[in-house]
Amino acid sequence: MDLSFSRFEHDGRVTGLPPDLAVLMVGVTARQAASPTAMIHARLSSHVVTDTPFAPSHGAFNARVAALFTRWKGT
Incomplete structure (x- = not known):
């Protein structure tokens, strides 16, 4: 499981959690x-x-906007 988020650093490290931890959390x-x-x-x-x-x-x-979108989409 990868809980890191994209940064603007080109040389940033990716942090990942072991799969066993994800299974444990579930x-x-x-x-x-x-x-x-x-x-x-x-x-x-x-x-x-x-x-x-x-x-x-x-x-x-x-x-009203929801009805407008529904009519526009035709569903």
Whole structure:
């Protein structure tokens, strides 16, 4: 797994993590997500979000622009 980012240095070294660490991180994440605490928390926080400016019910930040793009694309 390569966690380095591109820099403007031409002679910069690339930093990579060993594959075993990536596998370990995936395993830990899977076990944590499957824990009873995580499952209870998921059930507790699954409420319906009402229509707010940052989470509108139609799903688009600007419904008119989304409709315009949909008509323009023809889908």
